[in-house]
Amino acid sequence: MAEFIVDKDGIKRYLVTITVNGIKYTKMVKANSLLVNFLREDLDLTGTKKACEQGDCGACTVLLDGKPVNSCMVLTISVDGREVTTVEGLASNGKLDILQEKFIEHSAPQCGYCAPGILMSAKALLMRNPNPTELEVREAIAGNLCRCTGYVHYVQAILDAAAANQERKDG
Amino acid sequence: MAKEFSYLNFNRNKEYSYIGKSLKRTDILDKVTGRGKFTADLKFSNMLYGKLIRSTEAHARIIKIDTSEAEKLPGVRAIITAKDVPSIKYGLSPARYDETIFCIDKVRYYGDKIGAICAVDEETLYKALKLIKVEYEVLPAVFTPAEAAKEGAPQIFEEYPGNINTEIHLEFGDVEKAKKEAYYIRTDRLQGQRTVHGFIEPHCSIAYWEGKRVTIHSAHQSAHYLQHHIARIFNMKEGDVRVILPYIGAGFGGKLDVSGLDVAAVALSKITGQPVKMFFDLEEVWYNGRARHGMDMKYTTGVTKEGKILFVESEIILDGGAYTGLGVASSYYAGALLTVLYDFDNYRFDAYRYVTNLPPCGAQRGHGQPHPRYAFESHLDHIAEDLGIDPIDIRLLNARRANTVTPNGYEVKAYYLKEANEMARDVSGWKEKKGKLPKGRGIGVGNGGFVTGAGYCMYRTDLPHSIAMIKVYDDGTHAVVYTNAVDIGQGSDTVLTQMAAQAMGYPYEDITICTRDTDLSTLDFGAYASRQTLMAGWAVKRAGEDVKRKILAQAAEMLKVKEDGGYRFGKLTPEELECEEGIVYVKQEPAVNITFAEVARAYFVKHGVLIGRGYYHPGKLGGTHKGAAVGTSPAYSSATQIAEVEVDMETGLTKVVGTWDVHDSGFVVNPQLLHGQVHGAFSMGIGETIWEKVIFDEKGRVLNGNFAEYRLPTALDMPYVESLVVDTFEPNGPWGVKEVGEGATTPTLGCVANAVYDAIGVRISELPLTPEKIWRALKEAEGAKEKGGK
Ligand code: FES
Ligand code: FES
Numbered sequence: 011m012a013e014f015i016v017d018k019d020g021i022k023r024y025l026v027t028i029t030v031n032g033i034k035y036t037k038m039v040k041a042n043s044l045l046v047n048f049l050r051e052d053l054d055l056t057g058t059k060k061a062c063e064q065g066d067c068g069a070c071t072v073l074l075d076g077k078p079v080n081s082c083m084v085l086t087i088s089v090d091g092r093e094v095t096t097v098e099g100l101a102s103n104g105k106l107d108i109l110q111e112k113f114i115e116h117s118a119p120q121c122g123y124c125a126p127g128i129l130m131s132a133k134a135l136l137m138r139n140p141n142p143t144e145l146e147v148r149e150a151i152a153g154n155l156c157r158c159t160g161y162v163h164y165v166q167a168i169l170d171a172a173a174a175n176q177e178r179k180d181g
Numbered sequence: 182m183a184k185e186f187s188y189l190n191f192n193r194n195k196e197y198s199y200i201g202k203s204l205k206r207t208d209i210l211d212k213v214t215g216r217g218k219f220t221a222d223l224k225f226s227n228m229l230y231g232k233l234i235r236s237t238e239a240h241a242r243i244i245k246i247d248t249s250e251a252e253k254l255p256g257v258r259a260i261i262t263a264k265d266v267p268s269i270k271y272g273l274s275p276a277r278y279d280e281t282i283f284c285i286d287k288v289r290y291y292g293d294k295i296g297a298i299c300a301v302d303e304e305t306l307y308k309a310l311k312l313i314k315v316e317y318e319v320l321p322a323v324f325t326p327a328e329a330a331k332e333g334a335p336q337i338f339e340e341y342p343g344n345i346n347t348e349i350h351l352e353f354g355d356v357e358k359a360k361k362e363a364y365y366i367r368t369d370r371l372q373g374q375r376t377v378h379g380f381i382e383p384h385c386s387i388a389y390w391e392g393k394r395v396t397i398h399s400a401h402q403s404a405h406y407l408q409h410h411i412a413r414i415f416n417m418k419e420g421d422v423r424v425i426l427p428y429i430g431a432g433f434g435g436k437l438d439v440s441g442l443d444v445a446a447v448a449l450s451k452i453t454g455q456p457v458k459m460f461f462d463l464e465e466v467w468y469n470g471r472a473r474h475g476m477d478m479k480y481t482t483g484v485t486k487e488g489k490i491l492f493v494e495s496e497i498i499l500d501g502g503a504y505t506g507l508g509v510a511s512s513y514y515a516g517a518l519l520t521v522l523y524d525f526d527n528y529r530f531d532a533y534r535y536v537t538n539l540p541p542c543g544a545q546r547g548h549g550q551p552h553p554r555y556a557f558e559s560h561l562d563h564i565a566e567d568l569g570i571d572p573i574d575i576r577l578l579n580a581r582r583a584n585t586v587t588p589n590g591y592e593v594k595a596y597y598l599k600e601a602n603e604m605a606r607d608v609s610g611w612k613e614k615k616g617k618l619p620k621g622r623g624i625g626v627g628n629g630g631f632v633t634g635a636g637y638c639m640y641r642t643d644l645p646h647s648i649a650m651i652k653v654y655d656d657g658t659h660a661v662v663y664t665n666a667v668d669i670g671q672g673s674d675t676v677l678t679q680m681a682a683q684a685m686g687y688p689y690e691d692i693t694i695c696t697r698d699t700d701l702s703t704l705d706f707g708a709y710a711s712r713q714t715l716m717a718g719w720a721v722k723r724a725g726e727d728v729k730r731k732i733l734a735q736a737a738e739m740l741k742v743k744e745d746g747g748y749r750f751g752k753l754t755p756e757e758l759e760c761e762e763g764i765v766y767v768k769q770e771p772a773v774n775i776t777f778a779e780v781a782r783a784y785f786v787k788h789g790v791l792i793g794r795g796y797y798h799p800g801k802l803g804g805t806h807k808g809a810a811v812g813t814s815p816a817y818s819s820a821t822q823i824a825e826v827e828v829d830m831e832t833g834l835t836k837v838v839g840t841w842d843v844h845d846s847g848f849v850v851n852p853q854l855l856h857g858q859v860h861g862a863f864s865m866g867i868g869e870t871i872w873e874k875v876i877f878d879e880k881g882r883v884l885n886g887n888f889a890e891y892r893l894p895t896a897l898d899m900p901y902v903e904s905l906v907v908d909t910f911e912p913n914g915p916w917g918v919k920e921v922g923e924g925a926t927t928p929t930l931g932c933v934a935n936a937v938y939d940a941i942g943v944r945i946s947e948l949p950l951t952p953e954k955i956w957r958a959l960k961e962a963e964g965a966k967e968k969g970g971k
Contacts, residue, residue, distance in 0.1 A: 121670025
């Protein structure tokens with residue numbers, strides 16, 4: 011358990027060190043701080059969205075040590091010492107991730123509120139299974155609700171990204 | 182006889198530089214990097230957090246509101262109730278403004294707005310909310326139209342005796358006469374349920390004051406209506422209200438009403454002198470409602486032996502919930518557009534919208550249409566079956582044709598529903614499948630369509646419906662399009678930028694669009710009634726052409742044709758020039774050219790800023806009967822959808838396995854975005870047909886106000902989708918465009934329901950078609966067969 015201090019009102023604040031998108035942050039948080047709020051409020055990384063706050067919609071999906079989690083269901087103190095990747099961390103050195111490129115090409119997001127969550131679920135999928143079938147893609151994003159797109163362009167874009175990855179490897 | 186002019190296959194050989202192409206969305210980089218800001222992502226220094234205080238009774242008199250304990254809590258900044266704010270009534274239907282900022286004296290549904298509170302942080306806010314005590318005198322409540330209509334039922338509003346909020350009785354032609362001539366008459370009654378929009382982003386609103394002016398950032402579908410209503414409610418000048426709409430996490434009609442959040446944020450920030458952010462959680466979105474009305478629909482139709490419709494009588498009862506909102510329009514829409522779809526002369530339409538003690542209903546994608554389309558398309562299938570006609574053939578026979586006028590006064594120009602039906606039949610393999618699929622598998626068809634923008638503003642005004650302005654940078658290397666058209670995800674920013682590029686003859690990549698800010702941009706009524714592409718499109722096209730006119734005039738002074746060029750001597754006229762993709766050239770001699778940028782710079786030096794202006798007003802539309810304005814539009818889309826389903830005969834579980842949509846959408850500016858609209862419409866429509874329904878308990882509390890128990894279709898639920906268009910040209914649209922976004926939702930419920938009927942042989946007359954209902958219907962049918970057999 012992380013170290014804590016107790017303030018005048020008797021409220022505990024825990025010292026956590028969390029690596030987010032490769033940067034180490036050390037902060038004091040309350041025991042009830044949720045990862046989604048930590049990212050959005052404390053680090054101002056608002057790319058991660060919040061909608062249901064009950065683990066039902068996937069809008070808040072981030073990677074925790076490479077695995078997708080609903081950050082509205084994760085206590086910040088439980089992430090002490092671990093690594094988080096958010097949508098802001100997908101591109102590196104000014105270069106978009108292949109998934110982002112394919113989302114652009116297919117006009118996959120419409121309103122885009124679900125897009126960061128879907129990107130992170132798809133990223134996790136391609137990391138563990140670089141060559142997924144259409145059904146595997148659908149399963150991987152089944153926890154991400156989207157009301158605008160019927161998922162059609164999303165699924166195509168993710169399959170395309172996987173294919174492009176393979177080509178790059180083969181080529 | 183004059184040859185009828187056809188708008189079919191009009192665009193086949195046209196190639197444009199920037200329209201008719203799937204260009205990259207203007208907002209896409211913001212949306213895939215997480216950089217784009219939605220309202221909830223915004224923060225202002227010294228910002229407070231606010232919540233509405235909501236009723237915990239469905240129908241009650243407010244005796245006392247005790248906020249004293251909450252006020253004592255450190256961090257609470259302000260608590261307001263009806264006594265602290267103007268008592269003016271507002272809404273979206275001017276004839277029925279019946280909402281106040283906070284309830285005065287009485288609450289009308291569980292979740293009704295009693296007051297608002299703001300505090301320094303969310304935690305304090307929730308603690309304080311628990312300390313507020315409201316004392317009620319509970320009144321008997323009504324939760325269904327049937328209860329509301331009962332003799333001696335409790336009255337929810339003094340102004341709606343018998344709880345009837347809207348009553349419509351219209352007749353066109355002579356129904357009684359047609360009844361005598363009909364070969365066959367059939368009546369069916371079906372029910373559509375109450376649903377929610379299901380957008381993922383909950384409403385959020387932030388307001389702050391600077392002197393006499395207030396600025397509101399809101400997740401809203403119309404900057405103009407929000408500005409208009411806030412000014413009206415707070416007795417301010419419209420010019421003192423600035424509305425900014427950040428990115429919007431979709432709306433589907435649910436972000437069109439002035440929500441309690443907007444008004445409360447304005448009031449609280451005035452009192453505290455600090456920015457106030459108000460927000461709903463997901464369950465509160467359900468309570469805020471304004472979604473699809475539950476409807477009870479009865480159709481009686483008479484046809485000839487061949488299946489030609491002679492008359493239709495439709496009687497529709499709507500469960501309105503507690504307030505009117507857009508409900509008057511919903512009620513008219515429920516009946517008005519049937520005449521656009523099918524061509525018949527005699528029509529009677531009666532409707533009753535009741536107020537009940539449930540969250541108010543309003544507009545949801547396809548406003549007023551999807552349920553009546555579901556009911557009528559089911560009804561039409563039964564008529565076809567009774568007469569031994571193929572469901573598609575009866576639709577082909579009755580489909581309205583182009584260049585006609587409906588009995589209720591709508592002028593229909595391009596309209597190719599028949600062609601859509603034929604194309605859908607052919608691509609779906611209908612002929613090989615209909616009647617030949619094994620038990621448990623079925624195929625169904627549904628027709629639909631929508632207005633392309635409402636003919637009239639929601640309130641009475643002579644304002645144009647859309648204004649656009651294009652400003653070219655001083656050195657001509659960039660241009661900005663200004664319009665308050667609202668992109669809620671459908672892609673209007675992109676489509677309008679494409680249109681600007683095409684009209685100006687200027688590169689798409691060098692144009693940005695400035696929208697959704699009443700101070701910075703220009704008037705447009707916003708995103709509802711599928712209006713942006715046509716209405717804002719006209720304004721943008723005209724603004725672009727205005728820029729081009731100025732550029733050509735300036736270029737004519739700068740370009741010279743070589744004397745020995747064989748063309749001619751002397752100065753050129755603008756008519757001899759053309760501008761495309763940023764190059765101005767002599768039409769007869771394209772080698773003589775100059776860049777747009779050079780010309781624009783010269784224009785700037787001589788005249789100052791280069792601006793193009795565009796304007797759109799649809800003019801006077803429609804007949805003179807009561808309610809004639811609702812349903813008028815410059816253009817009507819049409820669509821045919823076919824669905825193939827598989828029903829598990831043991832469990833009643835339905836899986837949609839294939840869907841086909843053929844849309845008559847006029848000229849398509851961006852095919853990828855159009856298909857995206859169709860895909861989304863299918864997913865919403867499939868959910869609404871099979872699972873979705875808002876459920877209440879006996880106190881009027883929502884039981885499934887979350888995404889676990891109110892299930893939206895997931896990626897695993899979506900079938901194969903094919904989306905196609907009929908190539909048509911709408912004379913009332915810029916470059917021939919019409920709508921797609923809402924029209925595409927209107928046939929889905931009907932076609933899926935017809936496919937389920939085809940699969941199981943029993944009609945379930947109430948949506949959604951849950952496994953339980955299907956299972957029971959199958960058991961009943963079996964029971965009936967056994968009994969009959971004995
Ligand atoms: S906000 Fe976390 S799952 Fe919905
Ligand atoms: S794009 Fe709007 S919710 Fe997915």
